[in-house]
Structures are given as C-alpha cells and as structure tokens.
Amino acid sequence: MPLLSDLKVVEWSTWIAGPGCAAVMADWGAQVIKVESAAGDATRTFWPDTAECPGNPIFSNENRGKRGVVLDVGKAEGRAALITILQDADVFITNVRPGALKRARLDYDSLKDELPALIYANVTGYGLTGADVDTPAFDLTGFWNRSGVASAINPPDREPIGSRPGFGDHVTALATLSGVLAAVHERARTGRGRQVETALMRVGCYALGWDMSIKLRNGEALTAQPRHTRPGAIAGYFRTKDERWICVSQRGPNDFPQMMRAVGRADLIEQPRCAAPIVDMAVVHEIRDLLDRVFEALTLEEACAMMKTTDIIFAPMASLDDVIADPQAQEAGCFVDMPDGWGGSFKAPAAPVRFPATATGPAGPAPKLGEHTRQVLAEAGYGQAEVDALIAAGAAS
Template sequence: RWIFTTGTSDSVNVLFELDNRGKRSLAIDVSRDEGRQLLVELIEDADVFLTNMRPQWLEKCRIDYDTLAAEFPRLVYASITGYGNNGEQRDRQSYDIGGFWARSGLAYAHTVEGQAPPTLRGACGDHTTGITLTAGVAAALFERERTGRGQHVTTSLLRSGMYVLGQDITMSLRLGGSLPMGGAREDAGNPMMNSYCDRDGKWFWLLGLQPDRMWPSAVRAVDRPEWLDDERFSSLPARRQHAPELVRLLDEIFATKTREEWAEIFTREDVWWEPVMSPHEVVADPQVEAAGAFIQAPAGDGVATMLNSPIDFSDSSVEHALPCPQLGAHTDEVLLERGYDWERIVELKVAGIVL
C-alpha cells in the first residue's frame, strides 16, 4: 500500500487510489466458518459477487460459483483468473505482465527482432481485463431481467490479452501464419504509418493507414512533389520495397522543423498525425480536459484532480462520494447496517474474523 505514496501523513498510494476510490472496505476472514457465514449474509441482497481469487481457494472456502449459485440463483457471479477456470493451469498464479502480456503473445508481437521483449506498464492488462468483465456483468444483469437467473461471468488475463492481439491470433488460426515480430521503424512496411522525430527530439506518428490516398498530402507537406512520379515511392508496394530509404529521407526532412511547425503544415495539407506525448503533456492537453478525462474526487480531508473512468453517460449522474479506503475502514459501518451490535462486532474483531 505504501509504494508510490503522496508523501503526506496519510501515505495514500495514488495507484491503489485510482482503482479503489468510491468503494467501502470490509475485511473478513472467509477461510473460517464464521467469516464465511458473514459473507453469505452480505450476499443475500447483492446483485453481483466479484472475485479475482483462484478457483481452488474459492472451492476450499465454499464460495465458488456452484456453491453460491445453489443458494442464490439470481446472483451474477463474476470472476477473473490468470488462465481460465478449466484446464491443468486454472490455478496458476499470475499478474498482468504474465497472463496478459507474456503468455498471450502480446510481448512477442511488440518485440523488435534481436532485442529483449519490452516491459508492460503497470496495470495495463488489469484495467483491460476489468473493463472486459464489466461488460460481461452488464450483459448478465440484462439477461437476468429476462430469465430471473444469474450466471457465472468470467474472463482471464490470458483471454483478454489474446483478444487485444486479435489480428495476430486470427492470422495464425485462419491462415496458418503470423504477422512479423515488431520491426525496427526504419523497416516500416508502410512508412506513412510510422513514427518520426522533429528538430528538438520530440516524436510524432503519421497515421497514413490508407497510404495511397494519403500519400499526396504527405508529399505536399514535405515539399517533395517529384516523389509522386518517383518509381521508388509512387505506390504502396514500391514504398514498402524502398522503405529504409524513404524513412531515412523523411527523417532528414522532419528533423529540420519543430513539431509545432509541422503541426501547422500537417493541418494545412490535411496530413493525419498525432504527437507522441509524455504523461505530463497529456494532463496539460486541453483536448484531454474537454474530453472529460479528469474529475474532482474526494482525497483525505479534501478533493484532488484524478483520472476519470473512460465511460460517460448522457443522463445518469455519477457521484464520487468516497475517498479510497484503508483496509477494513468500513467494517463497523457495514456490520451495524446489517443489524450487528457493538458487542458482537468486538467479539468478531477479537476472534480475528473481521478487521
């Protein structure tokens, strides 16, 4: 909890805060019978039960899907695993850099041949898999409106990583081949869909996904009209064949101006592009602010600017009423709501059933 803290007296882990604000925290030892019974009481009027524990542990504690569904048939049981609920490795431990990044093929696909695989930024796979499960839960709740029954909704770090890499996986399945490993930018198959650097060392990306349609605009932007009739560059196959030479020439040209100067030229000539921005540049981007990326959320005794979820609603209001809790911060509150008196709560704490 105290890694990446704010440095203040409350020592808030800002990364933990991102994923846990707005929640209440009740800490129960469900491996013990009294703790399990307490959890079951809480589930009685719940719509969704969410877990990222491994199947063998859930079964040991008798809070697996089959057990809870028998008692609560309307419950939507949502679970995330590393590698799925079936197979010999269903209980294999994992983090997102394992199941989502390394095992799924994503790391391999982003590796430049001859170099070490790149590292995944923290929680990228966690967030992607979490959003995936959220969609499944919403669908299951809608289905319950029709049938009156809940069901087990599950995904895994492995499966979500494979779906992110869907183009490569589909190539392997359908065509028996695969796309090449991540290549050096100097060998880009489409130099119009590549990164380039300006005079000050700032990078940007050309977005010429339709290269023949967008090539004339790029030629005007770099003031090389003769390239339109140059046999080396006049078609996509030709540009692919002569990619190292074209990338070298574009590198030389783009290094003569700043990114801001190129932005004006690209806008004038209708060249599709985007800057490669640092996190500091992102949070200062006016478009990011206009897109609703930030919220004022509770933090300690005040409020702070935080990253918003990536989903907006036109009519439904979203309140950010609770700061990120400490472990077990709401145990007393929740148990009192459930009708427990202080004497019983103290007994549970002394016995180590709750925190």
C-alpha cells in the first residue's frame, strides 16, 4: 500500500514550492487535488503540452499524480466549493500571499474553527507577519538573495550569479513537507490540525546554516573569497586538460599527504612550511600552482582516476548530460518515468527520498486544466445540476 494513501491533500498554489511539496506527497501515495484559476498555474505556459509535443516538463514535474480542479474563489459559489472539498481533507497547501488569503476569507484563522482537523500549510516569501508579509517573492529573491545565500556564494571580485530556477523552491518544498508530516504525526495523537508555515527567506537562512551560525556566534564568518585569497591549499576547483573542472574538498590533515603522494610530490609532506594548517599564503599559492599544473595535464577521466587512489573527497563538475548518463545516478534513483498524459512517458527527476522495497513515483500525469473538476465536485457531494450551475456561473470550469 502506498505510504500516504490515507491522506487527502488539497493544494491551491502556483509555480514551484507549494506544488512541489504536494507533488512529493502524490508520489508517496497521497490523493492530491490541485485547485487552479481559469488562467491556470503559470508554469503551464512554459512549454507546450500537445499531442505533437506531449508533456510539459516543468508543470509535470511539480504536478504529476494530482487531479485538477478549476474554481474561481473570488465568487461566493467558488469559495463555497473549495470549503466543501476541504471538509474531509487532511492537508491544505497554499502559497497565495497572506493578504489575499485574508481578503478571500481563506486564511487559517478564517477556517480553523470550521475545519479543526485540517493541517493548513502556508508557503510564504517572508513569513506571516512583518512589513514584508505581502511583498512578492521568488526563490531567486527570498531564498537566494535576501537570506544571504547569494552573498555567501558569490566571490566579491565578480558579477554575482543567480540561482537556477526553482532551486530554493525545491528546498522550501521539502521543508514544507517535513512540517506537514510532523503535523500529521501530532494530529494522530491530538485529533487536531494546525497551521504550518515556511518562508523562502527562513529556509535560505537554514540552508546557509554553516556560515550563518558562525556569523551569529562570532560576529564574522569567512564566505566566498577570490581564489588567490582563499586558504586551503588543495581545496577548490581545478581545470583539466579537456577544459572540464574537478572539485576537491579537504576534510582533515591527512588529505594533504595523500594528495602529495598522488601527484608525486611526497617530498613536500615533511617540510615544516607545509605543516598543517598551512597559513602562509605564499605556500598556499605554491601548492595550488603545483596542483593546477598537475590537473591541466590530465583529462577529467584521468583526474578522477587519480583521485580515486586516495580517500580525499572529490567530484567532477558534471553537466546535465553527464548526470543523465551516469550509471551511479541510475543506481541512486535520480530519475523516474513520467506519464505524459498522452499515452507515453518521459524521464523526470525523482523525489529525493526512496523507501527500499516500496514502490513510489508518479501516480499519473499532471492534470489538464480543470480535467477533474466535475469528478472532484461530485465526490464532495455536488449533484450534476449543481455542478452545471457552478460552471454556468463561472465559479468552476
């Protein structure tokens, strides 16, 4: 039996973080209903979904296995329909901004007495209180920039780079999922639901926890530096003969002698100036220049083979093509077969957790806009004539 098959989840959100949380729950067996406006989730517009080009990869990745309903909650009948659908729901997930939720009387305070067992999850940019509660946010702004992540990652000697689309959203989706499942566990004991809230900004601070904890405790933290000023003689990125990159991470004093033996410079190990930790930047530059020359003479494959003779932590900087072709990515379960909604399938990223011996994955394709409106309303107790009336009034479609 699927892990979450006893949970009914209603999701009223767009883009990535809210839908992504619900999509993982759908992969794990939850019955997920996605509520959209007549315009549809904005990610529907990023790729065609036709018989000639089936399966929008972006929308499908965040909405696979869900059923789709179109409601206009700005109309009294549409709002009432949403409340009716929520009557037997376990979880409600929304990333609609708090002010808009209050105006629609669909915020937690408006629903908690009527739906006391409902777990209500708010996915926000900056939280539920404060001056910026309704400031619009994407992960590029709330998670990447305002949380301090971008500043910590980008060296100060170059133009900053942004995050890739949805990067912080997916971290926030997992944070939301953890909060929802904690609330589900609590409700099994108390019988009552609760509000769960995540914020892109707060999740970014948590993801940056190494640097942020040092800064909070000590008042300063060393973040990204130009290569010529970075300590750590053997750590960092090195370019190879075939113009690829390999990343070496130093974890302890045993790494330096291992690296020197691997590159044929064991004579440096016992020299006092190379004693750990190497604090003289002239020596750091000398060692780094040595390694630059070694790696520049090797292909990436040869460099990886050399590093595997050590116990030093390293990895090639893989391209998307590399990852897709990597046998270890297959073994790690990085990809799943996604039904495209037109009778075929395509590869897509898997949810980040596996449960050995239990099948999880897309329960079906992403829904067409309003594909299940009539079905879901009928399950909620609406008769055919009532559904027809909702559609005629523009409250559903």
